[in-house]
Amino acid sequence: MSGFAGHVLALAGGVGGAKLIRGLALQLAPAQLTAAVNTADDFNYLGLDICPDLDSVTYALAGLNDEKRGWGLRDETWRFMAAVERLGGESWFSLGDQDLATHVLRTARLREGASLTEVTGELTRALGISVCVAPMCDQPVRTLVDTGEGQLAFQHYFVARRCEPVVQAFHYRGAQAAQVSTPLADALVRPDLAVVVICPSNPFISIDPMLALPGLRARLEHLPVPVIAVSPIVGGDAIKGPAAKMLRELGLPVSAAGIAQHYGPLLDGYVIDRSDARLAGSLAPLPVHATNTLMRNDGDRADLAGAVLRFAEHVI
Amino acid sequence: MSGFAGHVLALAGGVGGAKLIRGLALQLAPAQLTAAVNTADDFNYLGLDICPDLDSVTYALAGLNDEKRGWGLRDETWRFMAAVERLGGESWFSLGDQDLATHVLRTARLREGASLTEVTGELTRALGISVCVAPMCDQPVRTLVDTGEGQLAFQHYFVARRCEPVVQAFHYRGAQAAQVSTPLADALVRPDLAVVVICPSNPFISIDPMLALPGLRARLEHLPVPVIAVSPIVGGDAIKGPAAKMLRELGLPVSAAGIAQHYGPLLDGYVIDRSDARLAGSLAPLPVHATNTLMRNDGDRADLAGAVLRFAEHVI
Numbered sequence: 001m002s003g004f005a006g007h008v009l010a011l012a013g014g015v016g017g018a019k020l021i022r023g024l025a026l027q028l029a030p031a032q033l034t035a036a037v038n039t040a041d042d043f044n045y046l047g048l049d050i051c052p053d054l055d056s057v058t059y060a061l062a063g064l065n066d067e068k069r070g071w072g073l074r075d076e077t078w079r080f081m082a083a084v085e086r087l088g089g090e091s092w093f094s095l096g097d098q099d100l101a102t103h104v105l106r107t108a109r110l111r112e113g114a115s116l117t118e119v120t121g122e123l124t125r126a127l128g129i130s131v132c133v134a135p136m137c138d139q140p141v142r143t144l145v146d147t148g149e150g151q152l153a154f155q156h157y158f159v160a161r162r163c164e165p166v167v168q169a170f171h172y173r174g175a176q177a178a179q180v181s182t183p184l185a186d187a188l189v190r191p192d193l194a195v196v197v198i199c200p201s202n203p204f205i206s207i208d209p210m211l212a213l214p215g216l217r218a219r220l221e222h223l224p225v226p227v228i229a230v231s232p233i234v235g236g237d238a239i240k241g242p243a244a245k246m247l248r249e250l251g252l253p254v255s256a257a258g259i260a261q262h263y264g265p266l267l268d269g270y271v272i273d274r275s276d277a278r279l280a281g282s283l284a285p286l287p288v289h290a291t292n293t294l295m296r297n298d299g300d301r302a303d304l305a306g307a308v309l310r311f312a313e314h315v316i
Numbered sequence: 317m318s319g320f321a322g323h324v325l326a327l328a329g330g331v332g333g334a335k336l337i338r339g340l341a342l343q344l345a346p347a348q349l350t351a352a353v354n355t356a357d358d359f360n361y362l363g364l365d366i367c368p369d370l371d372s373v374t375y376a377l378a379g380l381n382d383e384k385r386g387w388g389l390r391d392e393t394w395r396f397m398a399a400v401e402r403l404g405g406e407s408w409f410s411l412g413d414q415d416l417a418t419h420v421l422r423t424a425r426l427r428e429g430a431s432l433t434e435v436t437g438e439l440t441r442a443l444g445i446s447v448c449v450a451p452m453c454d455q456p457v458r459t460l461v462d463t464g465e466g467q468l469a470f471q472h473y474f475v476a477r478r479c480e481p482v483v484q485a486f487h488y489r490g491a492q493a494a495q496v497s498t499p500l501a502d503a504l505v506r507p508d509l510a511v512v513v514i515c516p517s518n519p520f521i522s523i524d525p526m527l528a529l530p531g532l533r534a535r536l537e538h539l540p541v542p543v544i545a546v547s548p549i550v551g552g553d554a555i556k557g558p559a560a561k562m563l564r565e566l567g568l569p570v571s572a573a574g575i576a577q578h579y580g581p582l583l584d585g586y587v588i589d590r591s592d593a594r595l596a597g598s599l600a601p602l603p604v605h606a607t608n609t610l611m612r613n614d615g616d617r618a619d620l621a622g623a624v625l626r627f628a629e630h631v632i
Contacts, residue, residue: 047424079393083417088442097413101399104420108363126404 002027004309006194009187011136013038013053013206015070015240016232016295017199018060020308021131023301024197025061027309030130034187035061036180038201039116039135040143040172040209043155045093046084048103049110053206054120054135055102062127067297070240073098092160117181134183136210141174143205154205163242167249170204175212188219195312196220198229200293202243203262204250217266226268226315228308230293231256234273239294257282269315271308287315318343320625322510325503327452329354329369329522331386331556332548332611333515334376336624337447339617340513341377343625346446350503351377352496354517355432355451356459356488356525359471361409362400364419365426369522370436370451371418378443383613386556389414408476433497450499452526457490459521470521479558483565486520491528504535511628512536514545516609518559519578520566533582542584542631544624546609547572550589555610573598585631587624603631 008028012021012035021035035057042051052071059065059073066074076096085091095103102123109119115138124133143154147165157165180188187193201207211217220227233256238244244254252258256272257279269287272279277290289311295301324344328337328351337351354369368387375381375389382390392412401407411419418439425435431454440449459470463481473481496504503509517523527533536543549572554560560570568574572588573595585603588595593606605627611617 046420047427048420073399077393077395077413079413080396080416080420083389083414084421086442087417087421087439089417089421097393097395097416098399100396100413100416101403101405104362104364104396105400105403105405111363123403126402 001029002306002309004028004032004194004313006192007032007034007187007190008195008197008309009034009036009184009193010197010199011036011038011201011207011210012057012199013041013201013209015056017053017201017206018056018065019295019301020197020199020230020305021057022060022298023295023303023305024309025131026298026302027305034132034134034183036134036136036184036187036210038206038209039137040141040175041154041158041205042140042142043153045155046090046095047107048095048100049107050093050095050103051106051116051120051135054116054133055099057133058102058120058124058127058129061124061129061131061133064127072096093155117183132183132187134181134187136184137178137181137213139174139178141172141178141209141212143209144171144173145169146171158205158242163245167204167246170208172209172212175209176214178213180213180216188223193223193225195225195309196223196227197308197312198227198263198267200230200232200239202232202238202241202246203259204243204246211266221266226312227266228269228271228312228315229259229263229267230271230304230308231259231273231276233259234293235275255279260286269311271304271311287311317345318622318625320344320348320510320629322508323348323350323503323506324511324513324625325350325352325500325509326513326515327352327354327517327523327526328373328515329357329517329525331372333369333517333522334372334381335611335617336513336515336546336621337373338376338614339611339619339621340625341447342614342618343621350448350450350499352450352452352500352503352526354522354525355453356457356491357470357474357521358456358458359469361471362406362411363423364411364416365423366409366411366419367422367432367436367451370449371415373449374418374436374440374443374445377440377445377447377449380443388412409471433499448499448503450497450503452500453494453497453529455490455494457488457494457525457528459525460487460489462487474521474558479561483520483562486524488525488528491525492530494529496529496532504539509539509541511541511625512539512543513624513628514543514579514583516546516548516555518548518554518557518562519575520559520562527582537582542628543582544585544587544628544631545575545579545583546587546620546624547575547589547592549575550609551591571595576602585627587620587627603627
């Protein structure tokens with residue numbers, strides 16, 4: 001435990017985000033942390049409502065995530081998918097037999113009229129998670145990717161096309177008509193809110209969809225507490241995923257500096273990898289802290305979270 | 317192959333029904349057989365549309381059914397259900413990991429607007445089944461059981477309460493507003509229709525729901541071809557399931573004779589077990605054929621189907 005005082009709002013999506021959320025949960029009392037999670041890569045598949053980022057955060061917090069594969073549940077089996085293939089069903093996205101329980105129960109509750117916020121609360125509590133895990137919003141927002149091959153739905157681009165098409169722009173359909181979820185809105189007005197952490201997630205597909213929600217970016221920029229991002233880029237590459245490829249294709253520097261440039265005036269502080277420490281000068285006047293940002297195990301996750309929290313106490 | 321000429325319409329539900337359908341398929345060319353299947357014990361569970369009788373027939377025809385357990389798929393695993401329990405979801409009805417693919421794909425297609433007849437055709441064709449497997453109707457019909465403990469939904473009575481409450485009457489909610497499915501209606505008017513076989517299914521919960529569909533019972537009674545039932549009762553007990561208990565509670569003879577009495581003038585012929593041959597006299601003038609009705613393997617199933625078809629050629 002870090003001894004950090006106050007509430008932490010963390011914005012996350014994807015595997016890197018889930019890892020830092022796990023680290024923050026190891027450093028804070030459960031009531032000190034709100035994890036607001038991207039839902040713009042949610043999709044309907046085989047009639048089921050799949051929320052990859054909410055599940056990554058949930059499984060990481062429950063300690064049930066598969067460390068090797070990087071996504072989904074540990075000790076997973078794939079009998080369902082084999083049977084789907086035998087029946088000639090869609091099978092471009094693999095759902096594990098255990099993971100499926102999450103999707104089936106969520107879909108059933110949403111069909112009954114529950115909100116995604118409610119369902120996420122039910123699923124996380126059932127797994128013994130006391131941290132508040134909140135979808136960014138309860139309305140459907142969907143990332144669309146403009147590419148050299150035309151506009152693609154996110155999961156089509158990401159899974160079926162393996163991020164191969166060259167990206168030109170991102171759109172977050174539905175974001176303008178959505179509103180931040182109640183737990184996220186509540187966290188923003190907490191008198192004890194002490195820091196907003198932008199996790200080392202892909203800015204274009206995990207964080208920007210949240211920032212596209214009406215008013216959220218402005219709210220974050222005018223908060224009296226620091227907004228601190230952790231770079232998902234180390235050296236010239238993403239730790240995982242297509243962030244580096246996207247930076248290149250969008251004409252941004254393929255480095256931690258490119259990420260900071262993209263976030264712009266939103267950031268009050270920036271955590272980069274120790275190996276990128278030389279970038280600190282070029283990022284001035286943005287306060288920068290260099291540390292180990294690779295999270296291979298819970299020790300690394302807790303260390304990075306602790307470093308982010310200590311840095312936050314010194315920013316502003 | 318039996319060398320039987322003409323088309324066979326078989327009415328079935330439950331495990332015994334699925335076994336004789338399998339036997340008939342072994343004796344006939346695929347185009348000679350229409351299996352019309354009870355849907356009144358279908359239910360929605362975890363948001364999924366479950367059709368136990370359609371699946372029993374489908375899995376038996378595909379040779380994928382579990383012979384030992386008596387229901388579901390062979391080599392089944394249960395990781396999904398364990399994960400549902402971990403998440404605190406409903407778990408009174410066990411869905412296997414492979415079986416789940418059937419329910420998920422069917423639910424998705426029904427949500428898309430496909431009829432149950434269409435979806436059943438898709439699923440059976442995907443498994444290489446050429447026999448026409450048809451739901452009795454495309455509209456929801458649900459068996460309700462009046463018991464000493466009040467009225468229970470069928471699956472609640474059957475699975476959750478293990479058939480323990482004493483039955484007083486059965487209702488088939490929705491039957492009056494439903495209509496026989498197109499493949500079933502088509503089979504009834506085929507010029508080459510040669511026999512209707514009522515499989516050794518539970519009359520109250522598998523066959524009566526079909527007979528409650530508007531006009532079907534009258535159509536069957538006035539067909540120019542024989543309607544032949546196979547008794548699901550051997551000696552004083554059902555081969556499987558609660559048929560004997562139901563006969564007793566409804567005040568009918570607990571024997572093959574009780575089943576014949578229940579079907580009444582619908583029957584033109586009746587196949588009973590060899591061990592019940594002494595009942596033949598009491599069933600007169602109904603033509604009766606006694607043979608082995610226990611179907612432990614495909615040989616037994618083909619033998620019984622062959623005996624039913626040969627008997628049909630001699631009735632009327």
